[in-house]
Amino acid sequence: MTREEVLGDLRKKFKDDIVEILDERSKKVYIEIKQESLVKVASYIFKDLKARFNTASGVDMRNHMEILYHFLIEDINLLISLRVKLQKSKLEIDSLLPIFEGANWIEREMHEILGINFKGHPDLKRLLLPDDWPDGVYPLRRDYKEWDKNVIRDRGV
Protein backbone atom coordinates (compact mmCIF):
# COMPACT_ATOMS: atom_id res chain seq x y z
CA MET A 1 0.00 0.00 0.00
CA THR A 2 1.21 3.46 -0.78
CA ARG A 3 0.68 6.61 1.21
CA GLU A 4 -2.19 7.79 -1.01
CA GLU A 5 -3.92 4.40 -0.87
CA VAL A 6 -3.75 4.34 2.91
CA LEU A 7 -5.16 7.83 3.24
CA GLY A 8 -7.86 7.21 0.61
CA ASP A 9 -8.75 4.01 2.38
CA LEU A 10 -9.09 5.74 5.73
CA ARG A 11 -11.17 8.52 4.19
CA LYS A 12 -13.57 6.00 2.61
CA LYS A 13 -13.83 3.60 5.54
CA PHE A 14 -14.25 6.15 8.28
CA LYS A 15 -15.93 9.04 6.52
CA ASP A 16 -18.41 9.48 9.39
CA ASP A 17 -15.75 9.29 12.04
CA ILE A 18 -13.17 11.68 10.64
CA VAL A 19 -13.63 15.36 11.45
CA GLU A 20 -10.61 16.75 9.64
CA ILE A 21 -7.44 15.59 7.92
CA LEU A 22 -4.40 17.83 8.14
CA ASP A 23 -2.02 16.69 5.43
CA GLU A 24 0.84 19.19 5.15
CA ARG A 25 4.02 17.15 5.59
CA SER A 26 5.16 14.34 3.33
CA LYS A 27 5.73 11.89 6.17
CA LYS A 28 3.25 13.02 8.81
CA VAL A 29 -0.55 13.25 8.81
CA TYR A 30 -2.82 14.54 11.55
CA ILE A 31 -6.34 13.11 11.53
CA GLU A 32 -8.94 14.50 13.87
CA ILE A 33 -11.59 11.92 14.74
CA LYS A 34 -14.69 11.81 16.87
CA GLN A 35 -14.21 10.76 20.46
CA GLU A 36 -16.41 7.67 20.23
CA SER A 37 -14.70 6.33 17.08
CA LEU A 38 -11.24 6.06 18.60
CA VAL A 39 -11.21 2.31 19.26
CA LYS A 40 -12.55 1.53 15.78
CA VAL A 41 -10.03 3.67 13.91
CA ALA A 42 -7.06 2.83 16.14
CA SER A 43 -7.73 -0.87 15.90
CA TYR A 44 -7.89 -0.68 12.08
CA ILE A 45 -4.61 1.24 11.95
CA PHE A 46 -2.83 -1.10 14.37
CA LYS A 47 -4.14 -4.44 13.18
CA ASP A 48 -4.91 -4.02 9.48
CA LEU A 49 -2.38 -1.41 8.47
CA LYS A 50 0.24 -3.08 10.72
CA ALA A 51 1.25 0.20 12.28
CA ARG A 52 3.30 0.54 15.42
CA PHE A 53 1.90 2.56 18.30
CA ASN A 54 4.52 5.18 19.24
CA THR A 55 2.86 6.91 22.12
CA ALA A 56 0.06 9.30 22.99
CA SER A 57 0.51 12.96 23.88
CA GLY A 58 -2.07 14.62 26.09
CA VAL A 59 -2.25 18.41 25.72
CA ASP A 60 -4.21 20.84 27.86
CA MET A 61 -5.54 23.46 25.40
CA ARG A 62 -7.17 25.64 28.11
CA ASN A 63 -10.70 25.26 26.74
CA HIS A 64 -10.51 21.59 25.93
CA MET A 65 -8.18 18.66 26.33
CA GLU A 66 -6.52 16.99 23.37
CA ILE A 67 -4.99 13.56 23.00
CA LEU A 68 -2.83 12.65 20.03
CA TYR A 69 -2.31 8.97 19.37
CA HIS A 70 0.78 8.53 17.21
CA PHE A 71 1.08 5.52 14.92
CA LEU A 72 3.95 4.84 12.54
CA ILE A 73 3.36 2.68 9.48
CA GLU A 74 6.92 1.47 9.06
CA ASP A 75 6.67 0.08 5.51
CA ILE A 76 5.67 3.37 3.94
CA ASN A 77 7.24 5.67 6.52
CA LEU A 78 4.05 7.50 7.42
CA LEU A 79 3.30 8.82 10.89
CA ILE A 80 -0.43 9.08 11.55
CA SER A 81 -1.45 11.13 14.57
CA LEU A 82 -5.07 10.62 15.59
CA ARG A 83 -6.33 13.73 17.35
CA VAL A 84 -9.21 13.43 19.79
CA LYS A 85 -10.72 16.47 21.51
CA LEU A 86 -12.25 16.05 24.95
CA GLN A 87 -14.53 18.43 26.78
CA LYS A 88 -13.10 19.60 30.11
CA SER A 89 -16.38 18.78 31.81
CA LYS A 90 -16.23 15.14 30.73
CA LEU A 91 -12.68 13.87 30.53
CA GLU A 92 -13.33 10.31 29.56
CA ILE A 93 -12.35 8.14 26.63
CA ASP A 94 -12.19 4.46 25.75
CA SER A 95 -9.00 2.65 26.61
CA LEU A 96 -6.86 1.16 23.85
CA LEU A 97 -5.45 -1.48 26.16
CA PRO A 98 -7.86 -4.22 24.95
CA ILE A 99 -6.40 -3.82 21.43
CA PHE A 100 -2.71 -3.72 22.29
CA GLU A 101 -0.69 -3.93 25.48
CA GLY A 102 1.54 -1.00 24.50
CA ALA A 103 -1.13 1.52 25.53
CA ASN A 104 -1.06 0.44 29.16
CA TRP A 105 1.55 2.70 30.72
CA ILE A 106 0.89 5.82 28.68
CA GLU A 107 -2.79 5.75 29.69
CA ARG A 108 -1.79 5.44 33.33
CA GLU A 109 0.57 8.38 32.86
CA MET A 110 -2.09 10.57 31.26
CA HIS A 111 -4.55 9.57 33.95
CA GLU A 112 -2.33 10.85 36.75
CA ILE A 113 -0.78 13.93 35.16
CA LEU A 114 -3.80 15.23 33.22
CA GLY A 115 -6.70 13.56 34.97
CA ILE A 116 -8.23 11.79 31.99
CA ASN A 117 -10.26 8.69 32.70
CA PHE A 118 -9.77 5.71 30.42
CA LYS A 119 -12.84 3.51 30.24
CA GLY A 120 -11.96 -0.16 30.16
CA HIS A 121 -8.46 0.17 31.59
CA PRO A 122 -8.32 -2.44 34.35
CA ASP A 123 -5.67 -0.89 36.53
CA LEU A 124 -5.35 2.92 36.46
CA LYS A 125 -3.00 3.19 39.42
CA ARG A 126 -0.10 5.60 39.92
CA LEU A 127 2.89 5.24 37.65
CA LEU A 128 5.19 8.24 38.04
CA LEU A 129 3.93 10.48 40.82
CA PRO A 130 4.90 9.78 44.45
CA ASP A 131 2.49 8.08 46.83
CA ASP A 132 1.98 11.20 48.95
CA TRP A 133 0.83 13.23 45.96
CA PRO A 134 -2.77 14.38 46.69
CA ASP A 135 -5.65 13.08 44.61
CA GLY A 136 -7.15 15.45 42.10
CA VAL A 137 -3.98 17.52 41.57
CA TYR A 138 -2.78 17.20 37.99
CA PRO A 139 0.69 18.67 37.38
CA LEU A 140 0.52 19.14 33.61
CA ARG A 141 -2.77 20.99 33.56
CA ARG A 142 -2.70 24.72 32.85
CA ASP A 143 -4.49 25.55 36.11
CA TYR A 144 -1.99 23.61 38.24
CA LYS A 145 -1.12 25.36 41.48
CA GLU A 146 1.66 24.52 43.89
CA TRP A 147 0.11 22.48 46.67
CA ASP A 148 3.16 21.70 48.73
CA LYS A 149 4.41 24.58 50.88
CA ASN A 150 7.78 22.89 51.49
CA VAL A 151 8.79 22.77 47.85
CA ILE A 152 12.13 24.38 47.12
CA ARG A 153 12.22 26.11 43.78
CA ASP A 154 15.44 27.52 42.47
CA ARG A 155 15.40 28.41 38.83
CA GLY A 156 18.59 29.23 37.01
CA VAL A 157 21.58 29.59 39.26
Place this chain on the structure above:
Amino acid sequence: MEKTIIPIGPYHPLQEEPEFFMLTVEGEKVVDIEVRIGYNHRGIEKLSEMKSFDQSTFLIERICGICSTSHPFAYTRAVEDIIPVEVPERAKYIRTIIAEGERIHSHLLWLGLAGHFLGYNTVYMWVWKLREEILDVMEILTGNRNSYAMFKPGGIRRDIKSEDIPVVIKKMDSIVSTLEMLKKAVIDDPVIHARTKGIGILSKEDAINYCALGPTARASGVARDVRKDSPYGAYDKIEWDMIVTHNGDVFDKLVVRILEVFESIKIIKNCFLNLPGGEIDANIKDIPPGEGIGFIEAPRGECFHYVKSDGTNRPVRHKVRAPTFMNLPTCKATIIGEYISDATIILAAIDPCYCCTERMTVCNTKRKKIYTGKDLIKLSREKTEILRNKMGVK
Protein backbone atom coordinates in the same frame (compact mmCIF):
# COMPACT_ATOMS: atom_id res chain seq x y z
CA MET B 1 2.31 -24.20 46.62
CA GLU B 2 2.62 -21.18 48.85
CA LYS B 3 3.34 -17.90 47.17
CA THR B 4 6.13 -15.65 48.39
CA ILE B 5 6.74 -12.04 47.49
CA ILE B 6 10.30 -10.95 46.81
CA PRO B 7 10.93 -7.21 46.57
CA ILE B 8 13.82 -5.99 44.42
CA GLY B 9 14.56 -2.32 44.95
CA PRO B 10 13.92 0.56 45.00
CA TYR B 11 17.54 0.62 46.15
CA HIS B 12 19.35 -2.58 45.45
CA PRO B 13 23.05 -3.34 45.00
CA LEU B 14 22.41 -4.79 41.55
CA GLN B 15 20.63 -1.75 40.22
CA GLU B 16 22.25 1.46 39.10
CA GLU B 17 19.00 3.36 39.24
CA PRO B 18 16.02 3.30 41.61
CA GLU B 19 13.15 1.10 40.51
CA PHE B 20 10.99 -1.36 42.33
CA PHE B 21 10.06 -4.85 41.19
CA MET B 22 7.75 -6.99 43.24
CA LEU B 23 8.20 -10.60 42.23
CA THR B 24 5.66 -13.18 43.30
CA VAL B 25 7.32 -16.58 43.39
CA GLU B 26 6.21 -20.14 43.90
CA GLY B 27 9.23 -22.06 45.02
CA GLU B 28 11.87 -20.78 42.63
CA LYS B 29 9.52 -19.90 39.76
CA VAL B 30 8.37 -16.37 39.18
CA VAL B 31 4.59 -16.31 38.73
CA ASP B 32 3.87 -12.60 38.71
CA ILE B 33 5.67 -9.29 38.54
CA GLU B 34 4.65 -5.81 39.50
CA VAL B 35 6.76 -2.80 38.47
CA ARG B 36 6.75 0.50 40.32
CA ILE B 37 8.70 3.39 38.83
CA GLY B 38 8.70 7.11 39.54
CA TYR B 39 11.65 7.42 41.90
CA ASN B 40 13.51 9.49 39.33
CA HIS B 41 10.59 11.66 38.31
CA ARG B 42 11.87 15.21 37.78
CA GLY B 43 9.10 17.03 35.93
CA ILE B 44 11.16 17.79 32.85
CA GLU B 45 8.14 18.07 30.55
CA LYS B 46 6.77 20.78 32.82
CA LEU B 47 10.17 22.50 33.13
CA SER B 48 10.56 22.54 29.37
CA GLU B 49 7.39 24.64 29.09
CA MET B 50 9.12 27.33 31.19
CA LYS B 51 12.25 27.50 29.03
CA SER B 52 12.90 28.93 25.58
CA PHE B 53 13.37 26.57 22.64
CA ASP B 54 17.14 27.02 22.82
CA GLN B 55 17.35 26.47 26.57
CA SER B 56 15.19 23.37 26.31
CA THR B 57 17.86 21.70 24.22
CA PHE B 58 20.21 21.81 27.21
CA LEU B 59 17.52 20.81 29.65
CA ILE B 60 16.46 17.68 27.83
CA GLU B 61 20.07 16.75 27.24
CA ARG B 62 20.05 16.17 30.99
CA ILE B 63 17.13 13.78 30.94
CA CYS B 64 19.66 11.01 30.76
CA GLY B 65 23.42 10.84 30.91
CA ILE B 66 23.73 7.90 28.56
CA CYS B 67 21.31 9.02 25.86
CA SER B 68 22.46 12.62 26.05
CA THR B 69 22.36 12.86 22.26
CA SER B 70 19.16 10.98 21.54
CA HIS B 71 16.85 13.39 23.35
CA PRO B 72 18.26 16.61 21.83
CA PHE B 73 18.33 14.88 18.44
CA ALA B 74 14.64 13.99 18.60
CA TYR B 75 13.76 17.38 20.08
CA THR B 76 15.60 19.42 17.44
CA ARG B 77 13.95 17.32 14.75
CA ALA B 78 10.56 18.09 16.28
CA VAL B 79 11.31 21.83 16.32
CA GLU B 80 12.58 21.69 12.74
CA ASP B 81 9.35 19.92 11.82
CA ILE B 82 7.28 22.85 13.13
CA ILE B 83 8.92 25.41 10.83
CA PRO B 84 9.74 23.26 8.59
CA VAL B 85 13.42 23.67 7.80
CA GLU B 86 16.02 21.46 6.17
CA VAL B 87 19.28 20.96 8.08
CA PRO B 88 22.53 21.52 6.10
CA GLU B 89 24.17 18.31 4.80
CA ARG B 90 27.33 18.65 6.88
CA ALA B 91 25.29 19.04 10.06
CA LYS B 92 23.34 15.88 9.18
CA TYR B 93 26.53 13.87 8.88
CA ILE B 94 28.03 15.22 12.08
CA ARG B 95 24.77 14.53 13.96
CA THR B 96 24.92 10.95 12.71
CA ILE B 97 28.53 10.57 13.88
CA ILE B 98 27.72 11.81 17.38
CA ALA B 99 24.59 9.66 17.62
CA GLU B 100 26.48 6.52 16.60
CA GLY B 101 29.34 7.26 19.01
CA GLU B 102 26.74 7.40 21.71
CA ARG B 103 25.25 4.10 20.60
CA ILE B 104 28.65 2.41 20.82
CA HIS B 105 29.36 3.60 24.35
CA SER B 106 25.82 2.84 25.48
CA HIS B 107 25.85 -0.73 24.12
CA LEU B 108 29.28 -1.33 25.67
CA LEU B 109 28.05 0.03 28.97
CA TRP B 110 25.17 -2.45 28.88
CA LEU B 111 27.40 -5.33 27.88
CA GLY B 112 29.67 -4.64 30.84
CA LEU B 113 26.72 -4.46 33.21
CA ALA B 114 25.28 -7.66 31.78
CA GLY B 115 28.55 -9.39 32.58
CA HIS B 116 28.38 -7.92 36.06
CA PHE B 117 24.80 -9.17 36.58
CA LEU B 118 25.85 -12.65 35.50
CA GLY B 119 28.69 -12.59 38.00
CA TYR B 120 31.17 -12.48 35.15
CA ASN B 121 33.22 -9.47 36.16
CA THR B 122 36.03 -10.09 33.66
CA VAL B 123 33.67 -9.07 30.87
CA TYR B 124 32.61 -6.06 32.90
CA MET B 125 36.17 -4.80 33.36
CA TRP B 126 37.26 -5.49 29.78
CA VAL B 127 34.26 -3.85 28.18
CA TRP B 128 34.31 -0.77 30.34
CA LYS B 129 38.00 -0.31 29.60
CA LEU B 130 37.11 -0.34 25.93
CA ARG B 131 34.26 2.10 26.53
CA GLU B 132 36.79 4.59 27.92
CA GLU B 133 38.40 4.78 24.48
CA ILE B 134 35.06 5.63 22.87
CA LEU B 135 34.56 8.37 25.45
CA ASP B 136 38.01 9.69 24.54
CA VAL B 137 36.97 9.78 20.91
CA MET B 138 33.84 11.70 21.83
CA GLU B 139 35.97 14.12 23.83
CA ILE B 140 38.16 14.76 20.79
CA LEU B 141 35.10 15.37 18.59
CA THR B 142 32.89 17.38 20.91
CA GLY B 143 34.96 18.49 23.87
CA ASN B 144 32.93 16.43 26.31
CA ARG B 145 32.95 12.80 27.36
CA ASN B 146 29.20 12.92 27.81
CA SER B 147 26.42 15.50 27.45
CA TYR B 148 27.98 16.78 24.27
CA ALA B 149 25.84 19.92 23.80
CA MET B 150 26.34 19.66 20.03
CA PHE B 151 22.72 20.02 18.98
CA LYS B 152 20.62 23.08 18.34
CA PRO B 153 17.41 23.49 16.38
CA GLY B 154 18.52 23.96 12.78
CA GLY B 155 21.94 22.37 12.95
CA ILE B 156 24.83 21.83 15.30
CA ARG B 157 26.76 24.17 17.55
CA ARG B 158 30.35 23.25 16.77
CA ASP B 159 32.11 21.90 13.72
CA ILE B 160 34.47 18.94 13.69
CA LYS B 161 38.09 19.88 12.99
CA SER B 162 39.51 18.17 9.92
CA GLU B 163 42.83 17.42 11.67
CA ASP B 164 40.95 15.36 14.27
CA ILE B 165 39.43 12.98 11.75
CA PRO B 166 42.53 10.77 11.07
CA VAL B 167 43.14 10.47 14.82
CA VAL B 168 39.56 9.34 15.39
CA ILE B 169 39.62 6.85 12.51
CA LYS B 170 42.85 5.35 13.86
CA LYS B 171 41.31 5.01 17.31
CA MET B 172 38.20 3.39 15.81
CA ASP B 173 40.38 0.78 14.06
CA SER B 174 42.13 -0.09 17.28
CA ILE B 175 38.74 -0.45 18.99
CA VAL B 176 37.57 -2.84 16.26
CA SER B 177 40.44 -5.25 16.87
CA THR B 178 39.86 -5.36 20.63
CA LEU B 179 36.14 -5.72 20.01
CA GLU B 180 36.67 -8.70 17.67
CA MET B 181 38.49 -10.44 20.47
CA LEU B 182 35.74 -9.57 22.93
CA LYS B 183 33.02 -10.70 20.55
CA LYS B 184 34.59 -14.13 20.25
CA ALA B 185 35.18 -14.34 23.99
CA VAL B 186 31.61 -13.38 24.85
CA ILE B 187 29.60 -15.08 22.10
CA ASP B 188 31.47 -18.42 22.40
CA ASP B 189 31.63 -18.49 26.16
CA PRO B 190 29.91 -21.60 27.62
CA VAL B 191 29.14 -19.79 30.89
CA ILE B 192 27.30 -17.00 29.08
CA HIS B 193 25.48 -19.58 26.94
CA ALA B 194 24.33 -21.42 30.04
CA ARG B 195 23.08 -18.26 31.72
CA THR B 196 21.42 -16.51 28.78
CA LYS B 197 20.31 -18.98 26.09
CA GLY B 198 16.59 -19.73 26.18
CA ILE B 199 16.11 -17.39 29.13
CA GLY B 200 13.54 -14.61 29.18
CA ILE B 201 12.11 -15.19 25.73
CA LEU B 202 10.06 -12.40 24.20
CA SER B 203 8.03 -13.83 21.33
CA LYS B 204 7.50 -11.90 18.11
CA GLU B 205 3.75 -11.55 18.80
CA ASP B 206 4.45 -10.13 22.25
CA ALA B 207 7.05 -7.74 20.87
CA ILE B 208 4.44 -6.37 18.45
CA ASN B 209 1.67 -6.31 21.05
CA TYR B 210 3.77 -4.49 23.64
CA CYS B 211 5.12 -2.18 20.88
CA ALA B 212 8.67 -3.08 21.93
CA LEU B 213 11.47 -1.03 20.41
CA GLY B 214 15.11 -1.13 19.45
CA PRO B 215 17.34 -4.13 20.23
CA THR B 216 14.59 -5.65 22.37
CA ALA B 217 12.31 -5.91 19.34
CA ARG B 218 15.07 -6.74 16.87
CA ALA B 219 16.20 -9.71 18.96
CA SER B 220 12.66 -11.09 18.67
CA GLY B 221 12.66 -11.01 14.89
CA VAL B 222 10.82 -7.71 14.45
CA ALA B 223 12.76 -5.73 11.85
CA ARG B 224 12.14 -2.36 13.43
CA ASP B 225 14.68 0.42 13.31
CA VAL B 226 13.84 4.08 12.82
CA ARG B 227 17.15 4.56 11.02
CA LYS B 228 15.89 2.25 8.25
CA ASP B 229 12.11 2.76 8.52
CA SER B 230 12.12 6.52 8.34
CA PRO B 231 15.69 7.59 7.71
CA TYR B 232 16.99 10.84 9.11
CA GLY B 233 20.46 12.36 9.33
CA ALA B 234 22.82 10.58 6.95
CA TYR B 235 21.48 7.05 7.49
CA ASP B 236 19.93 6.81 4.00
CA LYS B 237 23.10 8.03 2.31
CA ILE B 238 25.55 5.47 3.60
CA GLU B 239 25.55 1.69 3.70
CA TRP B 240 24.89 -0.28 6.84
CA ASP B 241 22.87 -3.31 7.92
CA MET B 242 20.11 -3.75 10.42
CA ILE B 243 20.85 -6.59 12.84
CA VAL B 244 17.86 -8.87 13.43
CA THR B 245 17.87 -12.18 15.30
CA HIS B 246 14.94 -14.48 15.97
CA ASN B 247 15.05 -16.23 19.33
CA GLY B 248 14.13 -13.33 21.56
CA ASP B 249 16.10 -14.58 24.56
CA VAL B 250 18.72 -12.69 26.56
CA PHE B 251 21.53 -14.15 24.46
CA ASP B 252 20.02 -12.79 21.25
CA LYS B 253 19.66 -9.34 22.77
CA LEU B 254 23.32 -9.53 23.68
CA VAL B 255 24.30 -10.61 20.18
CA VAL B 256 22.24 -7.84 18.58
CA ARG B 257 23.96 -5.22 20.70
CA ILE B 258 27.49 -6.52 20.06
CA LEU B 259 26.94 -6.71 16.30
CA GLU B 260 25.35 -3.26 16.29
CA VAL B 261 28.53 -1.81 17.74
CA PHE B 262 30.38 -3.00 14.63
CA GLU B 263 27.71 -1.45 12.39
CA SER B 264 28.00 1.83 14.29
CA ILE B 265 31.76 1.90 13.78
CA LYS B 266 31.14 1.25 10.08
CA ILE B 267 28.63 4.12 9.94
CA ILE B 268 31.03 6.53 11.67
CA LYS B 269 33.88 5.67 9.32
CA ASN B 270 31.64 6.00 6.27
CA CYS B 271 30.39 9.35 7.50
CA PHE B 272 33.94 10.63 7.87
CA LEU B 273 34.86 9.42 4.38
CA ASN B 274 31.84 11.16 2.80
CA LEU B 275 31.72 14.20 5.07
CA PRO B 276 30.52 17.13 2.91
CA GLY B 277 31.69 20.70 3.44
CA GLY B 278 29.60 23.81 3.91
CA GLU B 279 27.35 25.31 6.56
CA ILE B 280 26.52 23.59 9.84
CA ASP B 281 23.56 25.69 10.88
CA ALA B 282 20.32 26.73 9.16
CA ASN B 283 20.05 29.81 11.45
CA ILE B 284 16.50 29.54 12.64
CA LYS B 285 15.05 32.87 13.78
CA ASP B 286 11.46 32.41 14.93
CA ILE B 287 9.38 29.35 15.59
CA PRO B 288 5.87 29.79 14.18
CA PRO B 289 2.74 28.39 15.86
CA GLY B 290 2.21 24.74 15.12
CA GLU B 291 3.19 21.30 16.18
CA GLY B 292 6.07 19.04 15.33
CA ILE B 293 7.15 15.48 15.90
CA GLY B 294 10.69 14.18 16.00
CA PHE B 295 11.68 10.59 16.50
CA ILE B 296 15.04 8.90 16.21
CA GLU B 297 16.62 5.59 17.06
CA ALA B 298 18.28 5.90 20.45
CA PRO B 299 20.54 3.06 21.66
CA ARG B 300 17.55 1.43 23.39
CA GLY B 301 14.96 2.06 20.70
CA GLU B 302 12.90 4.87 19.32
CA CYS B 303 12.98 8.16 21.22
CA PHE B 304 9.89 10.26 20.52
CA HIS B 305 9.32 13.98 21.07
CA TYR B 306 6.19 16.01 20.39
CA VAL B 307 6.50 19.79 20.59
CA LYS B 308 3.67 22.28 20.33
CA SER B 309 4.39 25.95 19.79
CA ASP B 310 2.04 28.94 19.99
CA GLY B 311 4.39 31.39 18.31
CA THR B 312 6.15 32.58 21.47
CA ASN B 313 9.71 31.55 22.28
CA ARG B 314 8.61 28.72 24.57
CA PRO B 315 6.97 25.41 23.81
CA VAL B 316 3.42 25.13 25.16
CA ARG B 317 3.68 21.38 25.35
CA HIS B 318 6.68 19.13 25.13
CA LYS B 319 5.99 15.44 25.31
CA VAL B 320 8.92 13.05 25.73
CA ARG B 321 8.66 9.32 25.32
CA ALA B 322 11.82 7.35 25.97
CA PRO B 323 12.28 3.79 24.63
CA THR B 324 12.34 2.12 28.04
CA PHE B 325 8.79 3.35 28.62
CA MET B 326 7.65 0.86 25.99
CA ASN B 327 10.27 -1.82 26.66
CA LEU B 328 9.94 -2.18 30.42
CA PRO B 329 6.33 -3.51 30.40
CA THR B 330 7.56 -6.45 28.28
CA CYS B 331 9.06 -7.92 31.46
CA LYS B 332 5.56 -9.22 32.20
CA ALA B 333 5.86 -11.38 29.11
CA THR B 334 9.47 -12.45 29.62
CA ILE B 335 9.95 -13.07 33.32
CA ILE B 336 6.90 -15.13 34.26
CA GLY B 337 7.78 -18.81 34.46
CA GLU B 338 11.49 -18.20 34.82
CA TYR B 339 13.70 -18.91 37.83
CA ILE B 340 14.29 -16.22 40.39
CA SER B 341 18.06 -16.40 39.83
CA ASP B 342 17.57 -15.31 36.22
CA ALA B 343 15.30 -12.41 37.13
CA THR B 344 18.04 -9.76 37.32
CA ILE B 345 19.51 -10.51 33.91
CA ILE B 346 16.07 -10.70 32.28
CA LEU B 347 15.10 -7.35 33.75
CA ALA B 348 18.44 -5.92 32.66
CA ALA B 349 18.21 -7.39 29.16
CA ILE B 350 16.04 -4.59 27.80
CA ASP B 351 18.79 -2.16 28.88
CA PRO B 352 16.43 -0.16 31.06
CA CYS B 353 17.01 3.55 31.54
CA TYR B 354 14.81 4.93 34.28
CA CYS B 355 16.02 8.50 34.09
CA CYS B 356 14.59 8.68 30.61
CA THR B 357 11.42 6.85 31.45
CA GLU B 358 10.47 9.11 34.32
CA ARG B 359 11.70 12.47 33.04
CA MET B 360 9.08 14.35 34.95
CA THR B 361 11.33 18.65 39.32
CA VAL B 362 8.82 18.22 41.61
CA CYS B 363 11.40 18.72 44.32
CA ASN B 364 9.54 17.56 47.38
CA THR B 365 12.30 17.96 49.92
CA LYS B 366 10.81 17.69 53.37
CA ARG B 367 14.26 17.86 54.92
CA LYS B 368 15.42 21.38 55.67
CA LYS B 369 19.16 20.84 55.25
CA ILE B 370 20.65 20.73 51.78
CA TYR B 371 23.95 18.93 51.45
CA THR B 372 26.62 20.28 49.13
CA GLY B 373 29.47 18.28 47.62
CA LYS B 374 31.84 19.55 50.31
CA ASP B 375 29.48 18.46 53.09
CA LEU B 376 29.26 14.98 51.63
CA ILE B 377 33.05 14.62 51.44
CA LYS B 378 33.31 15.83 55.04
CA LEU B 379 30.66 13.33 56.17
CA SER B 380 32.36 10.52 54.31
CA ARG B 381 35.74 11.34 55.91
CA GLU B 382 34.16 11.44 59.35
CA LYS B 383 32.57 8.05 58.79
CA THR B 384 35.86 6.55 57.64
CA GLU B 385 37.54 7.95 60.73
CA ILE B 386 34.91 6.38 63.02
CA LEU B 387 35.28 3.01 61.28
CA ARG B 388 39.07 3.21 61.59
CA ASN B 389 38.87 3.91 65.29
CA LYS B 390 36.44 1.04 65.77
CA MET B 391 38.64 -1.44 63.97
CA GLY B 392 41.80 -0.08 65.52
CA VAL B 393 43.39 0.72 62.14
CA LYS B 394 45.80 3.62 62.20
